[in-house]
Amino acid sequence: MLSFPVTGQVIDTVKAVPDSELVVVAPVTSLIAADHKYDDGKMIDLSWVPSIDDRLVEGNVMGYKVYRIEGDSEPETIAELAPGSNAYNDQSVERGKLYSYFVSALSSNAETPSIRTAPIQPQREWLNIELINVLIMALVLGGAVIYFIETARRGKKLFVRKIAGLEAVDDAIGRATEMGRPILFIPGILDMDDVQTLAALTILGRITRVIADYDTKIFMPVSRSLVMTAGRETIKASYQAAGRPDAYSDDMVTYITDEQFGYVAAVDGIMVRERPATVFLLGAFFAESLILAETGNSVGAIQIAGTARPAQLPFFIAACDFTLIGEELFAASAYLSGEPKQMGSLKGQDVGKAIAMAAILIGVLTATIGEAWNVEWIQHITTGLRDIFSTR
Amino acid sequence: MGFWDVFGIWLASALTIGIISFLYRDNIFYKACEAIFIGTSAGYWFIILYWDNLYRKFWTQATDPTNPEWYVPWFGFVLGVLILTRLFNKIGWLSRWPLAFIVGAVAGLYMMIYFVSNAMVQVSSTIMPVFTGSWVDIIANTTVVLGTFCGLVYFFFSKAHTGVFGGAARVGIWFLMITFGASFGYTVMSRMSLMIGRIDFLFGTWLGMIR
Amino acid sequence: MRARELIVSGLIILFFLACYFFSPKPMEFSRSTSVLIIFLLAAAFVYVFIRTFRGRFIGRRVVFIFVGVALVLPFFMKFPLPLQISPEVQSVYDALEKLPPHSKILASFDYDPPSAPELQPMAVAFMKYAFEHDLKIIIMGLWPQGPQQADQAIQAAFIENPDLKQKTKYGVDYVNLGFQSGYEFVILQMGQSFKSMFPADLYNTPYDSIPLLKNVSNFSNVDFSMNFSAGKPGTAEWVQIAVDRFQLPLAAGNTAVQAPMIYPYLKKGSKGKKQLIGLLGGMAGGAEFEKLTKKPAKATTYLLSQSFAHVAVVIFIIIGNVAFFREKKGKK
Numbered sequence: 001m002l003s004f005p006v007t008g009q010v011i012d013t014v015k016a017v018p019d020s021e022l023v024v025v026a027p028v029t030s031l032i033a034a035d036h037k038y039d040d041g042k043m044i045d046l047s048w049v050p051s052i053d054d055r056l057v058e059g060n061v062m063g064y065k066v067y068r069i070e071g072d073s074e075p076e077t078i079a080e081l082a083p084g085s086n087a088y089n090d091q092s093v094e095r096g097k098l099y100s101y102f103v104s105a106l107s108s109n110a111e112t113p114s115i116r117t118a119p120i121q122p123q124r125e126w127l128n129i130e131l132i133n134v135l136i137m138a139l140v141l142g143g144a145v146i147y148f149i150e151t152a153r154r155g156k157k158l159f160v161r162k163i164a165g166l167e168a169v170d171d172a173i174g175r176a177t178e179m180g181r182p183i184l185f186i187p188g189i190l191d192m193d194d195v196q197t198l199a200a201l202t203i204l205g206r207i208t209r210v211i212a213d214y215d216t217k218i219f220m221p222v223s224r225s226l227v228m229t230a231g232r233e234t235i236k237a238s239y240q241a242a243g244r245p246d247a248y249s250d251d252m253v254t255y256i257t258d259e260q261f262g263y264v265a266a267v268d269g270i271m272v273r274e275r276p277a278t279v280f281l282l283g284a285f286f287a288e289s290l291i292l293a294e295t296g297n298s299v300g301a302i303q304i305a306g307t308a309r310p311a312q313l314p315f316f317i318a319a320c321d322f323t324l325i326g327e328e329l330f331a332a333s334a335y336l337s338g339e340p341k342q343m344g345s346l347k348g349q350d351v352g353k354a355i356a357m358a359a360i361l362i363g364v365l366t367a368t369i370g371e372a373w374n375v376e377w378i379q380h381i382t383t384g385l386r387d388i389f390s391t392r
Numbered sequence: 393m394g395f396w397d398v399f400g401i402w403l404a405s406a407l408t409i410g411i412i413s414f415l416y417r418d419n420i421f422y423k424a425c426e427a428i429f430i431g432t433s434a435g436y437w438f439i440i441l442y443w444d445n446l447y448r449k450f451w452t453q454a455t456d457p458t459n460p461e462w463y464v465p466w467f468g469f470v471l472g473v474l475i476l477t478r479l480f481n482k483i484g485w486l487s488r489w490p491l492a493f494i495v496g497a498v499a500g501l502y503m504m505i506y507f508v509s510n511a512m513v514q515v516s517s518t519i520m521p522v523f524t525g526s527w528v529d530i531i532a533n534t535t536v537v538l539g540t541f542c543g544l545v546y547f548f549f550s551k552a553h554t555g556v557f558g559g560a561a562r563v564g565i566w567f568l569m570i571t572f573g574a575s576f577g578y579t580v581m582s583r584m585s586l587m588i589g590r591i592d593f594l595f596g597t598w599l600g601m602i603r
Numbered sequence: 604m605r606a607r608e609l610i611v612s613g614l615i616i617l618f619f620l621a622c623y624f625f626s627p628k629p630m631e632f633s634r635s636t637s638v639l640i641i642f643l644l645a646a647a648f649v650y651v652f653i654r655t656f657r658g659r660f661i662g663r664r665v666v667f668i669f670v671g672v673a674l675v676l677p678f679f680m681k682f683p684l685p686l687q688i689s690p691e692v693q694s695v696y697d698a699l700e701k702l703p704p705h706s707k708i709l710a711s712f713d714y715d716p717p718s719a720p721e722l723q724p725m726a727v728a729f730m731k732y733a734f735e736h737d738l739k740i741i742i743m744g745l746w747p748q749g750p751q752q753a754d755q756a757i758q759a760a761f762i763e764n765p766d767l768k769q770k771t772k773y774g775v776d777y778v779n780l781g782f783q784s785g786y787e788f789v790i791l792q793m794g795q796s797f798k799s800m801f802p803a804d805l806y807n808t809p810y811d812s813i814p815l816l817k818n819v820s821n822f823s824n825v826d827f828s829m830n831f832s833a834g835k836p837g838t839a840e841w842v843q844i845a846v847d848r849f850q851l852p853l854a855a856g857n858t859a860v861q862a863p864m865i866y867p868y869l870k871k872g873s874k875g876k877k878q879l880i881g882l883l884g885g886m887a888g889g890a891e892f893e894k895l896t897k898k899p900a901k902a903t904t905y906l907l908s909q910s911f912a913h914v915a916v917v918i919f920i921i922i923g924n925v926a927f928f929r930e931k932k933g934k935k
Contacts, residue, residue: 042795043823063703077818078818078824079818079824080705082703082706083703089823089850090823091794091820091821091822091823091824091849092820092821092823092824133512134504134507134508134512137507137512138503138507159550159551159552160549160550161549161550161551161552161553162552192491193491193494193495193498226475226478229478229479230478256430257430257433257434257437258433258434258437259429259430259433259434259436259437261429261433261717262429262430262432262433262434263430265411265425265426265429265430266426266430268414268426269418269422269423269426272418273418286834287717287834287860290579290583298663310571310572310575310863310864311575311579311860311861311863311864313572313575314572314573314575314576314579315576315579317569317572318576325568326547327547327549328547331549346549347549347550350548350549350550352511353544353547353548354548356511356515356544357541357544357545357548359515359519360515360518360519360537360540360541360544361541363518363519364518364519364520364521364522364537367519367520367521367522368521368522368523368524370521371521371523371524372521372523372524382519385516385519386516386519387516388516389512389513389515389516389519390512390513390516391508391512391513391847405619409615409619413612413615415664415667416611416664417608419608419612420608421612440747444747444782444783444784445784448784449784449785501787501788501791505787505840505843505844505847506843508847509842509843509847509868509878510843513878514867517867517870571863574863575860575863578859578860578862578863578884578885579859579860580913580916581859581885581886581887581909581913582721582858582859582860582885583860584674584908584909584912584913584916585720585721585858585859585885585886585905585909586717586718586720586721587674587912588674588720588886588905588908588909588912589719589720589721589905590720591674591675591678591908592678592720592901592905594619595622595675595678596678598623599619599622599623599626599628600628600629601622601626601627601628601629601630601678601679602629602630602678602679603629603631
């Protein structure tokens with residue numbers, strides 16, 4: 001970081017205006033140009049003390065103009081600021097070039113420039129030390145995930161608590177078989193890059209294994225073409241594993257449209273016409289969630305839903321028989337598949353939650369005691385905890 | 393208003409009423425409107441994806457002789473073509489590479505975004521003295537702290553919900569349900585607003601009955 | 604097609620045709636008619652409640668009719684609604700008031716026509732305020748239809764205040780950069796350079812030829828930002844990238860379904876700074892903003908209809924619970 005105070009160089013850039021009515025204001029002082037810390041070398045921070053006429057005499061200073069001089073070129077205006085301004089971040093500089101600045105205080109018909117700063121070159125830093133707490137937290141969490149994945153791979157059974165709703169899956173499939181009506185599976189409306197869709201497809205694999213055994217029909221309308229191909233692969237693999245490859249058909253998974261409400265209109269039509277006995281609504285949903293859940297409810301289907309989008313959970317809870325709330329969707333996916341990576345990730349995330357709970361508990365206790373009894377060292381603990389989890 | 397404007401308003405009104413008729417029961421008008429909507433939307437998104445992604449983001453930049461980084465879009469183009477290999481069984485495995493790239497790039501971007509803004513900063517904001525200020529502040533702070541803590545307990549999967557832990561999880565689910573109820577209320581407002589917009593169109597723009 | 608469906612369809616078509624040809628334009632109920640209608644509605648609710656209490660439950664379609672009537676009829680009534688200004692809406696207004704004339708505002712329109720009933724009124728109110736106070740607007744969108752919604756908001760502002768049309772000039776007072784695909788990656792790139800994402804505006808005028816965009820290279824050159832959002836990408840992404848990384852001052856208008864998710868960003872962090880300056884939540888937020896700008900318009904008009912609908916929903920929640928416990932008692 002380089003910062004230079006005034007160097008005694010004055011630039012005469014006062015514009016030609018009728019001099020009988022010139023309103024001359026005092027210039028800004030203590031103009032400092034400093035390289036912005038921990039960046040890519042693309043920002044220079046300017047700070048100054050506003051004109052004394054801005055501080056003491058209201059209305060005389062109309063604003064400030066920031067000028068930049070690149071190398072030996074002419075000054076260019078890079079910003080016009082309101083009265084009272086005392087800082088500016090120039091984010092349009094290039095690494096490796098030399099810049100100097102001056103700031104003009106503007107009156108109604110004149111401007112008074114400040115002294116120019118010495119040339120400064122923005123520097124790049126490879127590491128943002130201010131975000132070291134984020135790095136440590138990420139390493140702790142990442143390390144926990146990797147540890148548990150390896151533990152699961154070694155064959156150790158990882159405990160995951162019982163998830164309500166999962167026990168109903170087999171009963172729901174059995175119901176559809178007894179009634180001779182199909183099962184409808186809706187994997188949300190996002191694409192394969194969304195983790196909720198991946199979780200839904202993992203659960204689909206488990207469900208279709210049972211469906212193939214019971215010889216029940218399944219329909220899966222999708223709104224993304226990639227999800228269609230992934231869905232077909234998943235169902236086909238399940239039917240093959242169940243020894244029923246002949247029962248599989250590509251028509252089980254159909255692409256409708258990418259448009260949200262066009263997809264909803266089509267799925268509603270399928271629900272009303274096919275009258276499924278069981279509807280699975282698992283994945284990422286948006287405004288269409290209540291429409292789908294209500295329509296499924298109106299045709300008398302048993303509905304098992306799960307999404308990690310908090311805005312849609314209320315509708316599923318109100319209109320569906322069982323709901324996997326938020327992370328329970330991913331837990332269900334891990335629980336059903338038993339896959340080491342998923343189980344390990346789940347347990348690793350629990351480490352993060354444990355850290356958060358501990359931090360909140362200790363932080364709130366120390367904040368309350370520190371404030372009530374004004375104990376300084378306890379207040380330091382509170383501030384420290386807050387800073388560990390903050391970047392602002 | 394020209395002929396086509398009036399025709400457009402009448403057509404939009406007929407389609408709106410056709411879709412709303414589903415509230416009564418599934419019928420031939422709804423089926424027709426549904427098919428029109430699906431077809432139009434598929435066509436619309438095809439055009440948007442073609443012009444805004446394929447043409448604007450790829451073709452104009454990749455074939456611009458003045459662009460010093462003209463080769464970068466070709467990298468994306470190759471990855472895009474590889475995704476299409478999923479349609480062919482024998483070479484379908486190639487599509488995993490672009491998917492891995494997307495998932496990795498998005499994970500890297502979201503790492504900072506979600507981890508910092510949605511997790512760490514929220515923990516920091518929850519660390520507060522509960523017994524401070526007026527009674528309203530005490531109740532508000534206690535609610536925030538209790539709700540956040542017990543919510544985290546509910547989503548802790550490594551321990552069964554028994555004993556004190558189970559009690560805290562129960563409190564957590566109560567907080568969640570109350571939050572969902574409040575969120576539901578907000579969403580009812582949102583849905584009513586959308587219906588109001590349609591009513592304004594039908595009774596205002598079409599029938600002219602609303603000022 | 605069944606005869607009953609044909610008859611119902613015919614009646615609906617006749618109703619609308621009758622409205623089109625024979626109804627007064629515009630239609631407005633007198634005060635006494637409005638009161639009579641409210642009284643009749645209340646009586647109908649009481650009847651439904653008593654029926655339910657006696658175990659004779661009504662069907663779904665009756666609920667739809669009640670809600671439909673509660674939504675439609677208030678459009679023809681004129682009742683002033685008391686409106687409390689919430690702190691988050693006041694914050695948006697105060698932040699805008701502090702901006703000196705000629706300040707540059709980046710306005711991102713991240714919604715489409717399905718969300719327009721909620722967001723368009725606040726967008727129009729914002730545009731009117733901005734043009735009246737000589738604030739310069741740089742419009743863009745992360746959703747394809749967003750820039751078109753912005754154009755419609757500007758046209759609506761001009762219709763409501765024709766002087767604004769004379770006063771404002773495209774390219775000098777406002778510019779529409781159009782839509783750019785890429786979700787939050789667009790915001791990330793804009794932190795370095797607007798021109799890299801928007802080499803030309805919506806009408807293909809090169810970026811460098813637009814007077815308003817002279818000296819505007821990235822977020823550091825705008826004084827304020829306003830985001831109208833209906834989903835993803837939207838306010839959350841703008842906060843997470845533009846605010847957290849580039850310290851862009853940001854306020855937002857959201858649909859009511861999104862608003863609860865955005866409230867955490869209104870909390871102050873450990874260093875005393877809020878991520879989001881203020882929030883206009885749904886139609887109510889739009890109506891409050893109209894009240895603050897002293898220009899009641901569509902959001903305020905719609906709010907009466909919304910209030911009636913909410914009362915209807917609350918009454919049906921009570922009736923529904925009565926039906927639930929009645930049914931439970933019946934089974935015992």
